[in-house]
Amino acid sequence: MTKRQAVMLVCLLWLRYAGSASGQEMAKRTEASENFVVGxxxxxxxxxxxxxxxxxxxxDAGTRIPVTVIRGIKPGPVLALIAGTHGYEYSPILAMQRFPAKVDPRELAGTIIVVHVANMPSFLGRTIYYSPVDGKNLNRVYPGKDDGTVSERIAASIxxxxxxxxxxxVDLHCGDGNEALRPYSYWEAVGTPELNEKTRQMVLAFGxxxxxxETxxxxxxxxTxxxxxxxxxxxxxxxxxxxxxxxxxxxxGTDLAEAGVFNLLRHFKMLSGEPQRVEHPIWIDRSEVLRSPVTGIFHARVQPDQAVAKGTLLGVLTDFFGNAVQEVRAPFAGVVLYIVATxxxxxGEPLGMVGHLKPE
Ligand SMILES: [Zn+2]
Known part of the structure; x- marks a missing residue:
């Protein structure tokens, strides 16, 4: 082979290699050398x-959403981490306060967008579920609208x-200010089979x-x-x-949120190492949020993570004079995922959530 033939062969091989990468991969490879801009x-x-x-x-009044972007030096996917959709859910908010400093962007493949506190009115106003400004639940108004009230404008921006x-x-929540909760994830199997499998792998990797x-x-x-x-x-x-x-x-709760996020970074190969996947997942194939039929005072009789039979007393509702109004019982056998403990x-508000364990 002459030198000229050798050069031609290398060129051909390179063209073939470059041609085999999908357009998306090529785009990502190019992107890694560019700035990533959010707002x-x-x-x-x-x-x-x-x-x-x-x-x-x-x-109504405007607000601001604190965001950190961590731009890796290597190509890779973009992972969004959202904390503080509910402003009284402190564990993931605190996890996302300390998280960015623990990621070395020079070791990272891809980009992480951290939303530190999605719902600043609720966080500063110390409200559960609802914004103190418009009375809406940010996690019920997506995809939001630019000409709506503040929760809707936050959703549109996000x-x-x-x-x-x-x-x-990842939308990082915890038991709200009134909810005693055992840790769990939602696998929202509502997409295509291919998408659902990717999401399933994500919940297993989170740990x-x-x-x-959820179907x-x-x-x-x-x-949405x-x-x-x-x-x-x-x-x-x-x-x-x-x-x-x-x-x-x-x-x-903070450690679990942080560990889960690092597991996902390894799952997506954005950081090196293997995630600590759940080895023995307990799938909850049916769940029910019990809602209060009355306004009054709730006295919980169970703890989160407690196993319950169908009919187990979960708590008692009383009026404002201390008189029992209604008993609240488990609709089926399962585990208490959360229970209102204040x-x-x-x-119409939640009192607790019971999950039915999918048979093995
Ligand atoms: Zn929440």
Whole structure:
């Protein structure tokens, strides 16, 4: 072979190699050398950058969403991590406070978008479930709207700036300020079989052993309602996780959230090493959130993670004079995933959630 022939062969081999990579992979390879921009936040490869997504004033006051972008030096997917969809859920919020400093962008393949506190009005206002500004639940108004109330404008901003930019998403929750909860994840099996399998692998990689199978989520792109469903309906595998409880600042829920996120980074090969997947998942094939028929005071009689039989007394509702009004019982045998453990309840609000264990 002459030198000229050898050069031609190398060129041909290179063309063939380059041609075999999908357009998407090629795009990602190119992207890794470019800045990643979220709102006014620009992260160069191998760096972290933080700033705010501004949610402008509308019919009510505006707000800001604190975001950190960690841009790896190597090509890879974009993972979005959202904490503080509910502002009284502190464990994942605190996990995402310390998380960015623990990721070396020079070791990272791909990009991480961290939403530190999605719902700032609820966080600063110390409210469970609802925004103190518009009374809406941020995790019920997706994909949001730019001309709506503040919760809807937050959702619209996150849909556009975070969900639409991501390849994968985790919505990190915990028991709200009133909920005693045992850790679990949701596997929302509402996409295509291929998407559902990717999502299943994500919940197993995240590492929580109790996994609620959710099969009913709205398909209408204009009314996706939930954060994770909004991602899934846009073709992006997403999970919701629950670690922590009762507005506590304890290390357990925070550590579980952080460990789960690092497991996912290894699962996606964004960091080196193997994730600690759940070895013996407990699949919850049916679950029910029990809602209060009255406004009054709830006295829980069970603990989270407690096994219950059908009919086990979960708690008693009383009026404001201490008179028993109604007993609340388990609708079927299973495990208490969470139970409201502080006194006030309004009609229609959750009292607890019971999960039925899928037979092996
Ligand atoms: Zn929540």
């Amino acid at each position: 006014t936040i620009t992260a160069a490869p191998g760096t972290r950058a933080s700033g705010f997504l501004e949610v402008p004033k509308g019919t 849909t556009r700036e975070v969900i639409d930019r991501a390849d994968y998403l 929580l052993d109790h996994i609620v199978i 009913e989520r709205p398909a209408d792109l204009a009314k 309602v939930y954060t994770s469903n909004t991602a899934i309906r846009r073709g992006k595998p997403a999970i919701t996780t629950e670690t922590g409880l009762l507005g506590r600042v304890d290390t357990n 006194p006030p309840v309004s009609q």
